[in-house]
Amino acid sequence: MKTVGIIGGSGYTGGELLRILINHPEVDIRAVTSREHAGEPIFKLHPQLRKLTDLKFIEPDVEKISSSCEFVFLALPHGASAPVAKRLLESGVRVIDLSADFRLKNKDDYPKWYGWEHPCPELLEVAVFGLPEFHREEIRNAKLVANPGCIATASILSVAPAIKAGMVDGNRVVLDAKIGSSGAGANVSEASHHPEHSNIVRAYKPVMHRHTAEIEQELSLKAGGEKVTVALTPHAVDMVRGIMVTGHSFLRREVTMQELWRAYRELYQNEPFVRIVRDQKGLHQLPDPKNVVGSNFCDVGFELDPHAKRLVTFGAIDNLLKGAAGQAVQNFNLMIGVDERTGIKFAGVRPI
Ligand SMILES: NC(=O)c1ccc[n+]([C@@H]2O[C@H](COP(=O)([O-])OP(=O)(O)OC[C@H]3O[C@@H](n4cnc5c(N)ncnc54)[C@H](OP(=O)(O)O)[C@@H]3O)[C@@H](O)[C@H]2O)c1
Structure with missing residues (x-):
């Protein structure tokens, strides 16, 4: 058993971490924090967990938490994580950070994409x-471990095989993302107010979205170090959970369907949480967030457009699972040396 803490346990990713970790056979949860709700049972904020755990929120006291936990998940807003992670690491705690604070390798990318100098480059x-x-x-x-962003996870996994195989022009990979409201966390805002969020397909941050930086970083690695440039535009849509990323890349040469299958299979046929979805018949021919919500799967798919010499790619995930808490537990499983599917081997919820 490993002793584990969650700092930022009252938010949405914190709730999903708890839902997974209270049933994880290798985990003893020692600390779950909330500044506002310290002392209260966690089911007050996460009513789905009533009768499943007696845990109570505590204050985010880093010294106390590091003396009782070997591993800590940080589910804090970006900018708040870095100083906490630094102190935990100094005490010998291993950290899985769900925020963006450690995803980018180049410190100069933080002022550019996040607007602040990194406090511990x-x-x-x-x-x-x-x-x-x-x-x-x-x-x-x-x-x-710097857990990737949600839009980034669906984007990188869906486009990487074509980039790695050198099939498409890495200078203009266009990504159109649709995301549900839980992607913005539990804090309310004008944009999340029900009459303002219902029935929408609302573009936001149409250029220079922050996830662009980590997508480019990771796809460039797959391109063998050649710089990949991504044009990302996300849209808020009327879902609670789920992300769909449709990618448009332009072919460098003629590519066959067989080559595409080979490229995707090469990367993913042994991956427990990536499924290639490209059927010829029926309703579910391509990825759809509806079929992954509630699970840690990323469904990827592709289609060739000979008319426009275009490759269309598709990536669907649950933003709170493969996009956050599920992937964080997958990472934790690797860190402790158990089967990486431990605790997260469940199907999505259907119908939803
Ligand atoms: N939502 C998603 O789909 C998603 C996907 C991938 C990554 N992420 C990232 O994961 C992180 C958490 O996201 P979320 O959606 O769970 O956010 P959230 O719902 O807003 O929750 C944030 C949590 O952090 C706590 N908190 C805020 N500021 C703090 C501080 N200075 N010190 C200590 N605790 C603090 C809050 O609790 P109290 O105020 O009660 O203390 C709350 O528990 C973010 O960095 C987000 O970008 C989110």
């Missing part, structure tokens, strides 16, 4: 980008 070298499909071996021994 030396830790960017220590951090491992927590996408198991591409960094599994480094994750096993990592002290600090």
Whole structure:
């Protein structure tokens, strides 16, 4: 058993971490924090967990938490994580950070994409980008794992095989993302107010979205170091959970369907949480968030457009699972040396 803490346990990703970890056979949860709700049972904020756990929220006291936990998940807003992670690491705790604070390798990318200087740039070298499909071996021994962003996870996994195979022009990969309201966390805003969020397909941050940086970083690695440039535009849509990323890339040469299958199979046929979805018949021919919500799967698919010499790619995930808490537990499983499916081997919820 490993002793585990969650700092930022009252938010949506914190709730999903708890739902998974209270049933995880290798986990003893020692600390779950909320500044506002310290002392209250966690089911007050996460009513789905009533009768499943007696845990109560505590204050985010880093010294106390590091003396009782070997592993800590940070489910804090970006900017708030870095100083907490630094103190935990100094006490010998291994950290899985769900925020963006350690995802980018180049410290100069933080002022550019996030608007602040990184407070501990030396830790960017220590951090491992927590996408198991591409960094599994480094994750096993990592002290600090930077869990990828949700739009980034669906984007990278759906486009990477074509980039790696050199099929498409890496200078203009266009990504159109649709995301449900839980992607913005539990805090309310004008944009999340029900009459303003219902029935929408609302573009936001149409250029320079922050996830662009980590998508480019990881796809460039797959391109063998050649710089990949991504044009990302997300849309808020009328779902609670789920992300759909439709990618448009332009072919460098003639590509057959067989080659595409080979490229996707090469990367994913042994991956427990990536499914290639490209059927010829029926309703479910391509990925759809509806079929992954509630699970840790990322469904990827593709179609060739000979008219426009275009490759269309599709990536669907549950933003709170493969996009956050599920992937964080997959990383944790690798770090503790157990089957990476432990605790997250469940299907999605259907119908939803
Ligand atoms: N939502 C998603 O789909 C998603 C997907 C991928 C990654 N992420 C990332 O994961 C992180 C958590 O996201 P979320 O959606 O769970 O956010 P959230 O619902 O807003 O929850 C944030 C949590 O952090 C706590 N908190 C805020 N500021 C704090 C501080 N300075 N010190 C200690 N605790 C603090 C809050 O609790 P109290 O106020 O009660 O203390 C709350 O528990 C974010 O960095 C987000 O970008 C989210």
